[in-house]
Amino acid sequence: MGVAFASLLGSGAAAAAYGQTPNAGSHVGSQPVFRLDGGNTTYAFGVNERGELQQLYWGGRLGEHDVIDPAKSEDVLSGFDSSYNNTPQEYAGWGAELYLEPALKVTFADGNRDLVLHYASSSKHDDNSIDVVVKDISRAVIVTLHYNIDPESGIVARSATIENHEPNPIMIEQAAAAAFSLPAAHYTLSYLSGRWAGEWTLNEEAIHQGQRVLESRRGSTGVQLNPWFAIGKGNAGEEQGETWFGALAWSGSWRITVEQDSLDKVRVTGGFNPFDFGYLLEPGEKLESPVFYAGYTDHGMGGASRLLNRFTLTHILPQAPSPKLRPVIYNSWEATQWNVSEAVEGALAEKAAALGVDRFVMDDGWFGQRKSDHAGLGDWYVNKEKFPNGLKPLIDKVHSLNMDFGLWVEPEMVNPDSDLYRNHPDWVLNFPGRPRSEDRNQLVLNLARPDVRKYVFDAMDKLLTENDIAFLKWDYNRNWSEPGWDQLPANEQKKVYVEFTRNLYSILAELRAKHPGVEIESCSGGGGRVDLGILHYTDEVWPSDNTDPLDRLTQQDGFTHAYPVQTMAAWVTDSPHWLNSRTSLMTYRMLVSMQGVLGIGGNLNNWTNEDMAIARRLVAAYHQVQKTVTQGDLYRLISPTNGSEFSATETVSPDKSQAVFFAFVHSTQEGRSFPRSQLLGLDPKAIYALGSIEGKAAEGTPTEASGAWWMNHGIEVALQGDFQGAAFRLDRK
Numbered sequence: 001m002g003v004a005f006a007s008l009l010g011s012g013a014a015a016a017a018y019g020q021t022p023n024a025g026s027h028v029g030s031q032p033v034f035r036l037d038g039g040n041t042t043y044a045f046g047v048n049e050r051g052e053l054q055q056l057y058w059g060g061r062l063g064e065h066d067v068i069d070p071a072k073s074e075d076v077l078s079g080f081d082s083s084y085n086n087t088p089q090e091y092a093g094w095g096a097e098l099y100l101e102p103a104l105k106v107t108f109a110d111g112n113r114d115l116v117l118h119y120a121s122s123s124k125h126d127d128n129s130i131d132v133v134v135k136d137i138s139r140a141v142i143v144t145l146h147y148n149i150d151p152e153s154g155i156v157a158r159s160a161t162i163e164n165h166e167p168n169p170i171m172i173e174q175a176a177a178a179a180f181s182l183p184a185a186h187y188t189l190s191y192l193s194g195r196w197a198g199e200w201t202l203n204e205e206a207i208h209q210g211q212r213v214l215e216s217r218r219g220s221t222g223v224q225l226n227p228w229f230a231i232g233k234g235n236a237g238e239e240q241g242e243t244w245f246g247a248l249a250w251s252g253s254w255r256i257t258v259e260q261d262s263l264d265k266v267r268v269t270g271g272f273n274p275f276d277f278g279y280l281l282e283p284g285e286k287l288e289s290p291v292f293y294a295g296y297t298d299h300g301m302g303g304a305s306r307l308l309n310r311f312t313l314t315h316i317l318p319q320a321p322s323p324k325l326r327p328v329i330y331n332s333w334e335a336t337q338w339n340v341s342e343a344v345e346g347a348l349a350e351k352a353a354a355l356g357v358d359r360f361v362m363d364d365g366w367f368g369q370r371k372s373d374h375a376g377l378g379d380w381y382v383n384k385e386k387f388p389n390g391l392k393p394l395i396d397k398v399h400s401l402n403m404d405f406g407l408w409v410e411p412e413m414v415n416p417d418s419d420l421y422r423n424h425p426d427w428v429l430n431f432p433g434r435p436r437s438e439d440r441n442q443l444v445l446n447l448a449r450p451d452v453r454k455y456v457f458d459a460m461d462k463l464l465t466e467n468d469i470a471f472l473k474w475d476y477n478r479n480w481s482e483p484g485w486d487q488l489p490a491n492e493q494k495k496v497y498v499e500f501t502r503n504l505y506s507i508l509a510e511l512r513a514k515h516p517g518v519e520i521e522s523c524s525g526g527g528g529r530v531d532l533g534i535l536h537y538t539d540e541v542w543p544s545d546n547t548d549p550l551d552r553l554t555q556q557d558g559f560t561h562a563y564p565v566q567t568m569a570a571w572v573t574d575s576p577h578w579l580n581s582r583t584s585l586m587t588y589r590m591l592v593s594m595q596g597v598l599g600i601g602g603n604l605n606n607w608t609n610e611d612m613a614i615a616r617r618l619v620a621a622y623h624q625v626q627k628t629v630t631q632g633d634l635y636r637l638i639s640p641t642n643g644s645e646f647s648a649t650e651t652v653s654p655d656k657s658q659a660v661f662f663a664f665v666h667s668t669q670e671g672r673s674f675p676r677s678q679l680l681g682l683d684p685k686a687i688y689a690l691g692s693i694e695g696k697a698a699e700g701t702p703t704e705a706s707g708a709w710w711m712n713h714g715i716e717v718a719l720q721g722d723f724q725g726a727a728f729r730l731d732r733k
């Protein structure tokens with residue numbers, strides 16, 4: 001069962017609202033209850049006696065015939081606690097007595113700013129989708145709330161379309177995709193934070209009264225905070241306990257507010273960041289919010305990430321529901337930086353091919369007058385000094401080595417030292433007459449402008465048309481500043497926050513449609529643009545410029561809470577590492593990257609024969625288990641965070657026929673050996689054969705045993721020392 005219309009006043013009669021046409025805003029005479037069931041989850045909401053849309057239930061799946069009573073607004077607690085404020089509204093307008101975070105805030109042409117949204121109508125699309133229309137009590141602002149539940153995962157997709165049917169324009173000052181509510185309890189909030197080269201730190205903190213704001217004001221997703229949250233109830237942990245989670249599909253400035261009210265209820269509101277926001281809606285116009293996805297599990301954080309990550313694989317990614325396995329790439333950035341040329345890249349390509357690499361990617365430096373980060377961005381023609389005959393000879397060579405070819409671009413940016421900027425200085429985000437702040441010697445093109453959008457699309461389209469390119473690494477190396485758009489009247493200029501990102505999405509979609517074989521990586525100096533919005537148009541992301549293996553272990557742990565391994569590019573680079581001088585073994589570096597989408601990013605000219613042999617052997621081993629590692633169900637058995645000596649993950653294929661187990665030690669002390677690991681998610685009755693990918697199991701470990709044995713007794717690994725790793729596969733017999 002997907003969407004159902006349940007009882008009227010608990011009587012069991014079908015809701016009169018079903019299929020009703022929009023009511024001109026008057027209070028409806030009935031109180032419909034809407035119920036969505038999917039996976040192990042039920043999400044229910046209804047219309048309260050005042051006409052507001054109110055959440056009724058979000059949690060474990062209820063019985064099919066269970067009756068959910070109609071909504072009843074919260075009682076007034078005191079003169080300070082209005083019912084309008086405390087009632088868990090699905091999408092509250094800022095008006096009446098609302099002090100909590102509004103979902104929608106507008107200013108009307110006459111200065112009125114009171115907005116109170118009441119139920120008007122609903123329409124069911126199919127078993128899993130329903131639109132519910134709410135409307136202001138006196139003015140023609142109509143909001144359609146879109147609901148869709150995924151029948152497998154129970155993940156609910158919510159968004160809102162805001163329409164102005166007033167005779168005059170309205171200014172939207174704040175617009176959420178959705179608000180989700182939880183009843184009063186003790187909760188822990190988890191979220192991801194970071195900085196350049198230090199992305200994906202998992203934070204956990206108790207939720208207390210007041211707001212915890214997760215946001216980006218930077219024009220793009222940002223590395224500082226990621227638009228994902230999880231909320232565990234009571235003692236919920238990695239594999240147990242009720243956990244709610246969500247992710248906002250938006251790559252522009254965003255905000256998620258987690259707020260506990262004075263009655264201890266929690267409301268999570270997410271959408272466009274209201275900071276500096278202003279979207280003018282002329283009569284008849286509408287604004288679509290991003291989509292906010294949210295789900296529930298009683299299997300803790302691990303259960304939450306398995307649900308969300310499978311949902312992303314099967315519903316979000318461009319190749320969903322069955323994304324292809326990611327090619328093992330070689331990327332030349334750390335080897336050459338900007339010093340690329342036909343000869344240099346050709347030599348690296350030969351070495352990469354010898355490792356069994358599938359795709360050769362040339363990074364920054366091939367275009368315009370690009371010798372460093374000081375010049376060239378915006379000029380997307382091939383640099384003739386470095387590539388006298390264009391890219392074709394290199395691409396042909398890469399193909400002759402049985403690899404396909406990928407190329408780095410950064411289309412939304414421009415260096416002031418470029419032909420593009422010299423010709424179009426007005427194309428960048430700026431406030432006329434004011435300074436233009438540069439980062440990495442570059443400015444941000446105003447992609448919201450139609451002429452800029454056309455230039456960027458045409459430049460990328462030309463590159464892809466003229467060259468046999470299988471992959472674009474789409475980089476974005478700074479945040480916005482001075483975000484002016486002076487082509488528009490003053491009261492419309494803030495539309496840049498919406499139109500820039502929409503144009504980015506439409507360029508990516510159009511390029512993919514015109515060049516269907518091309519795959520794209522989202523990179524923003526590392527993990528600065530990773531969210532479910534961009535992942536609808538890109539196949540993978542570059543999680544961090546930090547490729548040090550120990551740091552990557554914790555980053556990968558954080559990353560997998562919100563995003564699937566299938567999207568998590570992971571290069572093996574050189575030792576000692578450029579960022580922190582850490583020395584590590586080739587096997588350790590390889591195994592850490594094999595937890596993700598394996599790639600090679602070191603300077604192969606300096607690798608020893610032994611390094612090359614280890615890498616070649618492990619690339620081949622990776623190919624054999626890649627489907628399980630990147631598309632299976634991940635169990636984070638031991639977290640590498642908080643200075644843990646040990647860490648371990650296990651990934652199980654959806655049909656439970658294979659599992660892959662990785663174990664790492666940071667540095668063992670006092671003779672302690674690796675803890676016995678009880679595996680999870682296997683078929684207890686099936687027999688699994690144990691095979692080593694790298695490293696040894698402890699003496700006496702059986703070569704085959706039941707799933708029950710591996711899960712109850714567990715596996716012991718012979719692993720000691722500093723920065724050591726091991727990996728095993730279990731294959732069902």
Ligand code: DGJ
Nearest residue numbers: 333363364523525526545
């Ligand atoms: C930042 C990216 O994260 C790096 O991998 C590399 O592509 C550089 N940009 C190139 O400028």
